[in-house]
Amino acid sequence: MKRIKLFYCQIFGILCFSLVFPCQSLQAKILEIPLAKIMTRPEAIQLHGVEDFYELSLPVSARHRIDKSRLVLDFRHSNVLVPSRSQLRVRVNGITIGQFVLNPKSPRQLETMEFPPELLTPGYNRIEFSVAQHYTDQQCEAPDSPELWSEIDSLRSKFILEASPKMLKPTLAQLEDLFDEHLLEFPLQILMPKITTQSLQWGALATQGIALRLNYRTPKLYFSPPPLRPASESGPAGLDFASLSHDAILIGTKNELQLWLPENVHGAIQGPYLHIMAQPGQSERLLLVISGNNDQEVTQAAQAFALLNYPFPDTQSTVIHSLDLPSMARANPPLVKTDATYSFAQLGLPTTSFNASMQPKPAEMVVKLPPDFYASEHASATFSLHLAYSGGMRRDSVLEVRINDVLQDTIQLNEESGAHYRDYQIVLPMRNFSPGPNRITFRPILAPLITGECTYINLDNLNVTLFDDSTLTLPDADHYTALPNLALFSRTGFPYTQPADGSDMAVQLLDDKPSTAIAAWLVMGKLAQINQVPLWNTAFVTTPAAEDRHRLIFGQSNEIPNDLLKKAPIGKTPQGTRWPYALWKGYEPPKQSWWRRFLSPESTPKPKVTPYAAQMTHTGDSGQYGLVTAFQSPDHPKRLITAFLAKTSENLAKSAYRLTQPEMWGQLKGDLAVWIPKAPKLAWQESGKAFYVGKISPTRAMGYHFNRHPWQWLLAMVGILLLFAWLTHRLLARFKHRRHPDANEIAP
The missing domain is CATH 3.30.379.10 (Chitobiase/beta-hexosaminidase domain 2-like)
Structure with missing residues (x-):
């Protein structure tokens, strides 16, 4: 009896202690993650043919413990499939968590599957949807028949995770x-x-x-x-x-x-x-x-x-007792230099084998060019490929070379016995590359030699290897480009990320409100992500910058000085706001003289592009829209100003948060853009005047100048010829005086 009383006393004591010192309860959160949110583009997942698959990555934070996990899948499929041979399979990190019969009597299916949360690990988890689709019970069928399809709704399909935050013991x-x-x-x-x-x-x-x-x-x-x-009795x-x-x-x-x-x-x-x-x-x-x-x-x-x-x-x-920061060169470390040769290993692409599939996963590497590179019209980049492929492939097998998803060239793999190339060269014009990062893709499309209905198709011999000692050679180029260019800014951060430490940029705030500071910090964070290093030497000012730097300006649209907008596409007047409304772009054919055609017979000068816009001054303001505009500085002709504006500082912070998200940031173009914080798209136009920054080498500068002024070239050539004739005359006269002083005339 005493033991029972002692037990209840202990229980009562524990309860009292828990009331006085309540335990921390870390409440679990329900995370609903639509598939569209973790896709590159929010679109339906299409699966075609006899077999197909689609992969995406589900992020799981190390700060969460996943207690429960399930997947809600909303999908449709063809209504002519044979259910006994058609199914959809779902795998998480290589483990199957569900499989569903594709029943033609139910062409739309809504399925919910729970799976062990232990399958999800901190980091990116590989999610794979694969299908086997058949329209006949027979062995003979066309593998790419158009009625073999399934479609997953990426907006309605979602992961539902019950996640508990972990107690932190951070270092x-x-x-x-x-x-x-x-x-x-x-x-x-x-x-x-x-x-x-x-x-x-x-x-x-x-x-x-x-x-x-x-x-x-x-x-x-x-x-x-x-x-x-x-301060209180409980502490200071x-x-x-x-x-x-x-x-x-x-x-x-x-x-x-x-x-x-x-x-x-x-x-x-x-x-x-x-x-x-x-x-x-x-x-x-x-x-x-x-x-x-x-x-x-x-x-x-x-x-x-x-x-x-x-x-x-x-x-x-x-x-930190000392911090020695490097003196940044013109280009930040990830940039490649022109007039140089790089191996694929240096560019981040190891030796890659494409195995046992008609369309294996492509190999990719990113080549980050200087944002302001300028090469001549005839400049080319050369790929020197070291590759091998096995025999037994059909003659229409190819290896595609793409730059930024645009097909550039193909390599025919048409030797039935296979081949090995040590120096297969592909020459591409530099104008096919973009400033900043360029994604170069090698995509094999392979076909077996022997195919046909009711025939065993061997895929094991579909093998191509691209070796990492393949090279890319870039030509010499200058640093010269036109501004403003918000597309270039969104891709590379130029000109604010050159140099990479931010020592050539200043940030000006038009007020001291916290929301304005947040907007500036968000844009600086995005530039650091693009730059891949922090811009630690950026100057912050609250008054007009006297320094000769490129400038970012943040504030309310009614507070920006009117003098600053002299060369901007927008402006302020006593009657209201001056705003451009783009009409069209005019393409004026270039005037090419016969001298220019003689100097550069193969060159085709680009037509002059002139944007035409209606300028309208009216009352009203930007309302709930955010605005960004880029223009030439009125004080420093070689400097750019990019202004982020909104009606209120609170709306400026909301607009900056929306703009710096990846799907919006990549839409920036032209020199003027507006957007609503909750909208999926922005509106942009190009209506201001361009100016040029950078330097051209003396050789290219002379060629450019004389192409534009052929008569000056002609006069220079005449002058050079006269000078050459005079020097030749003087040298011959001196030779005659030294060797034949008595010869006054030529004997008959």
Whole structure:
């Protein structure tokens, strides 16, 4: 009896303790992930032929524990399939989680399948949908018959995951997992006591560090002063963690953060300082402290955070005693140089074998050209391929070469006994390449030699190998291009990412509102993702920049100075806003003289392109639209200004968040674009005047000049010939005087 009483007393004691010190409960979240959200393009998944498959990647964060997982699949298929031989199979990381008979009596099916959550691992999980489709029970059928099809609705089909956040015990070595690109959304609070030009730079560096770790995703930023918990009997004043809703970064000098930091953390700030910890009471969230004794040390700490890309140090805090930054060259490291030869191994493509399939997975490599490269019309790039293919393939087997999904050339694999090529050359004009990243794809299309109905088809001999000692040779080129060009800006960040440390750009804010700062930080984060390194030397200003730099401007549309818009496609007048409405582009045929045709008989000059637009001045404002426009600086003719504007600073932040998402950012073109934060597309036009930046080599500059001014070339040639004749006369006279001083005339 005493034991029973003792047992109940212990239970009662545990209950009382739990009431006084409640345990942390990390509430599970239900994540609904439509297939369209994790696809490159949100479209229906089409599966054709006797067999076909489609792969996509499902991101799972290391900060989540998946408790339950299921897939809801909405699909349709042909109504002439034979159900006994037709099925759809779903696999997760190579493990089959479901298979469904394709019944022609039910051409639309809605299926739900639960699968073990252990199949999902942190990172990208391979999801495969494959079909076997037949219209007859017989062995003889056309494998590509048009009635063999299935279609998966990527909007209605979705993964439903029950995910519990993990308790964090963070260190600086875990930054890649903590700021995790596999999170579908990443909300982040940036806390700073005040807004100054210095703190704007700190916030930009912190955002760039986050953006680089998120790869291509956009963080959702919130900016405010740090909330203060007043002193009480339970403890001294400090940061009010209960007021925080997300992960947070606290930035400021040691003196500025004194009220918010615990004594042990505050006392550890003995230089540029980084500290990471779980938020007390909310251990699934983190707090990162970036601080130092003065402004310069905080800047160094923020730069260090943006640059930490290796799991070291494995501690919660560190003091940076020195930070030696490299002097950046003109091009950032991923760029290839012109007038050079690169092996495929150097370009990131290892030796690749395409095996046992009529359409195996293509091989790809990315060649990142300088954003402002300028080559002559006759310049070409040369591929020297080392490849081999097996015998027993039909003569129409080919290996396609594509650049940015555009077919450039094909290699016929037409030797029945196979072949081995050591130096198979493909010469392509440089104009087929784009500035910035170019995706080069090698896509084999292979056919077996022996086919036919009721015939065994051997696929095992369909083999092609492309070796990594194949090379790409690029011609010499200059750095010269036309601006403004928002498409070039979205692809490469040019001209703001040249040099790669941002030392040739300035960021100007038209006000000191937090939402305006958020918009600037989001765009800087996107530029860092494009640049692949943080732009740590960018200057932040709140007044018109006097420095000779390219400039990014953020603010409300009614606050931008009218003098700044002298060369912009839009403007402000006392009557209202001047706005262009594009009509058409005029293509004027070039005037080519006979001298120019003689100098360059094979050249075909490009027609002059002139955009025509109606200029309209009217009342009204941008409303809920965001706006970006690029134009020549009125103060520095070789500098570009790109202005991000909206009616209010709050709408500017929302617009910047929408624009910096991948599907919107890639739509930028021309020199003027507008969009609604919730819309899937933006509207753009090209209506301003272009100007040119960069330098051309003296040889190309002379050729360009004399092609445009042939009479000057003619006069120069006449002058050179006269000079040559005079020198020849003088040399002959001197020769005669030395060797034949007595010869005054030629003897008869």
